Amino acid sequence: MVSVRPAARELDRCPHCRRRCPGYDLGDGRRRWRALDVATTFAYLEADAPRVSCKRHGVVVAAVPWARHDSAFTRQFEDQVAWLTVQASKTAVSQLMRIAWRTVGWICERVSDEAVQARDLFAGLKRIGVDEISIRKGQRYLTVVVDHDTGRLVWAGPGRDRKTVEKFLDLLGKDRCHQLKLVSCDMASWITGPIAERCPNANVCYDPFHLIKLSTDALDEIRREVWNDARRQGQAQLAKELKDARFALWKNPGNLTERQQLKLARVQQLNQRLYRAYLLSQQLREIYRVPFEEAIALLDAWITWARRCRLAPFVKLARTITDQRAGIEAAIQNGLSNARVEQVNTQLRLITRRAFGFHSPHAAIALAMLALGGLCPPLTGR
Numbered sequence: 001m002v003s004v005r006p007a008a009r010e011l012d013r014c015p016h017c018r019r020r021c022p023g024y025d026l027g028d029g030r031r032r033w034r035a036l037d038v039a040t041t042f043a044y045l046e047a048d049a050p051r052v053s054c055k056r057h058g059v060v061v062a063a064v065p066w067a068r069h070d071s072a073f074t075r076q077f078e079d080q081v082a083w084l085t086v087q088a089s090k091t092a093v094s095q096l097m098r099i100a101w102r103t104v105g106w107i108c109e110r111v112s113d114e115a116v117q118a119r120d121l122f123a124g125l126k127r128i129g130v131d132e133i134s135i136r137k138g139q140r141y142l143t144v145v146v147d148h149d150t151g152r153l154v155w156a157g158p159g160r161d162r163k164t165v166e167k168f169l170d171l172l173g174k175d176r177c178h179q180l181k182l183v184s185c186d187m188a189s190w191i192t193g194p195i196a197e198r199c200p201n202a203n204v205c206y207d208p209f210h211l212i213k214l215s216t217d218a219l220d221e222i223r224r225e226v227w228n229d230a231r232r233q234g235q236a237q238l239a240k241e242l243k244d245a246r247f248a249l250w251k252n253p254g255n256l257t258e259r260q261q262l263k264l265a266r267v268q269q270l271n272q273r274l275y276r277a278y279l280l281s282q283q284l285r286e287i288y289r290v291p292f293e294e295a296i297a298l299l300d301a302w303i304t305w306a307r308r309c310r311l312a313p314f315v316k317l318a319r320t321i322t323d324q325r326a327g328i329e330a331a332i333q334n335g336l337s338n339a340r341v342e343q344v345n346t347q348l349r350l351i352t353r354r355a356f357g358f359h360s361p362h363a364a365i366a367l368a369m370l371a372l373g374g375l376c377p378p379l380t381g382r
């Protein structure tokens with residue numbers, strides 16, 4: 001335990017605005033802050049925690065230079081926890097730092113809030129992606145905004161509705177809304193609606209990621225249908241082979257193992273419907289890999305093919321694509337790369353999955369901002 005007190009110039013400051021304020025009372029007396037361990041021994045700082053009376057923030061516990069407001073840990077301890085949480089697993093953080101995972105959530109919030117306030121994350125935003133992501137199994141959602149040029153997460157808010165998108169646009173401000181050139185999203189009106197109203201110069205593009213997912217879903221529907229038919233007709237062997245082939249069907253042809261290639265060849269032999277669905281879904285990916293003019297020609301050909309393919313899910317997808325064509329073409333024209341969008345999405349999902357045990361969506365947002373918004377503090381003294 002180390003007894004400390006702030007240097008004279010740090011005394012009697014409001015924790016929110018850092019202004020010098022008149023003293024109010026002694027508060028709850030002496031307080032302790034957990035510091036970084038000394039080897040394997042717990043270490044604490046102890047000091048008075050008087051209250052001050054700020055003109056703007058009322059009666060508050062005076063700021064101390066070694067810790068953030070309302071925290072029982074020192075700044076260095078919190079920075080290390082935040083850094084570690086970005087790098088390591090849940091168990092590693094809890095065990096190494098000897099704190100509960102819920103406490104980690106609180107710490108992430110404080111570190112991230114401070115970093116967000118110190119920076120202008122919205123400066124120079126031109127091309128953004130808006131998406132939703134679940135932070136608890138199938139229940140709670142976040143709306144996330146990614147800068148396509150830097151690949152960074154710039155904002156996240158709880159909820160997935162029009163109000164959440166409007167809240168982001170409010171924070172962005174009118175001038176910067178007008179500066180947006182490109183907004184990518186899925187085909188949801190809760191995103192495209194407010195964007196169209198408030199960002200007159202922004203081109204709305206549909207994320208390749210979402211379109212490809214729609215075609216994978218359509219393929220999966222056919223696979224299940226064919227599999228169920230086979231089972232019902234008592235063709236156990238066929239059903240098994242089709243079931244085994246599902247991973248081969250989802251993958252890019254270039255990434256298939258030899259075994260999976262054989263399975264795919266078998267699907268071609270066994271079931272023409274399923275193989276046709278496979279070709280359709282692969283062909284749709286191709287439009288994001290070729291130059292613009294070629295892509296448009298491919299898209300036209302795809303729609304014509306899908307319309308008369310006699311596979312209901314793909315006929316429906318062809319209709320969706322025809323309706324949403326402008327946004328799909330805009331994505332190709334603006335060179336919105338699927339690899340990039342998907343990569344950020346995957347990282348986000350990994351990060352937020354670890355935040356499942358946190359007390360609130362705000363803690364999950366804080367962790368995401370630390371990890372993907374470039375807000376993670378460096379390790380102290382290095």
Ligand SMILES: [Zn+2]
Binds near residue numbers: 015055
């Ligand atoms: Zn103040």
